Ligand code: SF4
């Protein structure tokens with residue numbers, strides 16, 4: 256996973272391994288990008304199968320905050336209860352995914368019957384499906400159609416109408432900001448990972464989890480908190496860098 260992803264582009268899609276919203280993936284888009292007034296169609300029997308056996312539903316910080324606000328629980332509590340965290344193998348950034356319930360045939364923890372219990376706060380990848388989103392470093396947003404290989408009722412729509420139906424345009428600016436933040440942080444983390452000894456690298460990861468996912472109040476607006484957390488993170492990373500520098504200087508003078 257994680258290869259063949261340009262650092263200038265972030266792609267979000269459901270199913271089939273394109274996973275790491277906070278990093279590079281093994282996905283190379285072959286489907287053409289669609290204009291917003293373009294029509295597309297797909298077949299769906301409404302079986303809920305795309306909410307089962309899923310390891311690839313990655314949440315952005317905004318996704319987590321929306322679910323937290325819906326459940327009225329702190330983001331960290333939601334993550335502990337329903338998610339699995341990892342570090343992007345190439346991006347080195349935190350990646351949070353919904354954790355399928357093994358004892359429930361791998362169902363998404365929010366699947367009840369064939370319905371999503373958090374429908375009005377569903378993650379972006381779920382809202383988009385079967386469309387996927389691509390965001391460039393300069394903030395251009397495009398959409399394309401994933402292959403579903405499902406049968407059933409044929410659903411046809413214009414891209415713009417489909418996105419509006421699932422409230423995607425209302426959140427697009429925040430999703431662009433998130434994508435750009437992650438792309439910028441990848442460069443910072445790559446530089447600091449090369450500099451930091453393990454103890455400082457671990458602390459950096461803790462700060463990243465805080466700033467990107469956990470240091471949020473579900474009762475307050477998301478965007479101001481994101482900006483505030485990015486300023487906080489910048490200060491914390493500078494402090495860690497200073498500590499690492501001092502530590503290295505002391506080690507050298509002791510030799
Ligand atoms: S897209 Fe396919 S798997 Fe998902 S609900 Fe429709 S038929 Fe079922």
Ligand code: SF4
Nearest residue numbers: 306363365366371381
């Ligand atoms: S969050 Fe909702 S839509 Fe997304 S996989 Fe889970 S049950 Fe399905």
